[in-house]
Amino acid sequence: MTNRAAGQNPVCGLGRGLKKNTAHNFTALSQKAPVSLPGGALLDFSRPLVMSIVNITPDSFYPKSRNFRPGDALDAALRAEGEGADIVDFGAESTRPGSEYVSAETERSRLIPVLRAFRARSRLPVSVDTRKAQVAREAILEGAGIINDISALSDPAMAETAAAGGAALVIMHMRGTPKTMRAIAAENQGRGDSDIVREVRDFLRNAAEKAAAAGVERKKIIVDPGFGFGKTPLENLILLNRLAETCPPDYPVMVGLSRKSFIGTVTGRETEDRLAGTLAAGAAALSGGADILRVHDTAAARDLVGVIQSLRLSGTEEHGVVPKGI
Secondary structure, eight states, X not given: OBOOOTTOOTTTTTTTTOOOOOOOOTTOOOOOOOEEOGGGOEEOTTSOEEEEEEEOOSOOSSGGGBOOSHHHHHHHXXXXXXXXXXXXXXXXSOOSTTOOOOOHXXXXXXXXXXXXXXXXXXXXXXXXXXXXXXXXXXXXXXXXXXXXXXXXXXXXXXXXXXXXXXXXXXXXXXXXXXXXXXXXXXXXXXXXXXOHHHHXXXXXXXXXXXXXXXXXXXGGEEEEOOTTSSOOHHHHHHHHHTHHHHSOTTSOBEEEOTTOHHHHHHHOBXXXXXXXXXXXXXXXXXXXXXXXXXXXXXXXXXXXXXXXXXXHHHTTSOTTOOOOOO
């Protein structure tokens, strides 16, 4: 399916404001230190990692990602592992544009049975997408090793909760809340005075310092520029084009680009037809220094990572030998 009208260019005008970027590098090997998680799992950034999205929700923005029945969510997580996921990210509250806040008890009732069942079947690292310290605390006790906080510590107890449990912590930039961010992006549409790179970089640096002050080990802090969360299509493209200078150095970088609306703006395609655009954006992110791709399409993302890593390793191997074991 496509929403591209005949003769229309869906990206008309988006090029204004983009600067030529020479920082992209497909062949640079990551220098980020590995991260130990509770339970002995390790995040090894010697190659990019694939984080697979498993939504335990009835209303996430991509219908095929909705696994509201616990059995369906467990099957989706095990399938992602079989397709090569490095991390499974469980989310029990939709944060799509316009979504309503979900109580901690509702979120917990959706999440914990699935997390418990998956942990009984798999030792794969688990991330939990939550902005509530209460939910994060119980998830860590049930075997989660990463807390993915899109609100970047809006809950004052979140950083201390992650630190106490030894979990890694993802902090993300977002304008407003999921309910208000679409309106905020609309208000900023067409403005020429937004320095989105500086805004995101300063926010992430400050949030990382706050997490570290609360006891989270610096090497366990992961930053996410928050593609789509209150940004205009042009701002998303600028962040992707300048990812290396957007994210504070020394922290692992996670990006969530999968099937986002700005890819639809660029391609003119609906959510279900944005895989090719997602992979192109993912390749750009990896060339800009991303360490983790958060995705709906695990197998395709692993193929992307495999090709990129082969390019990186080809410079260290004998000419003509395809690197193995990626």
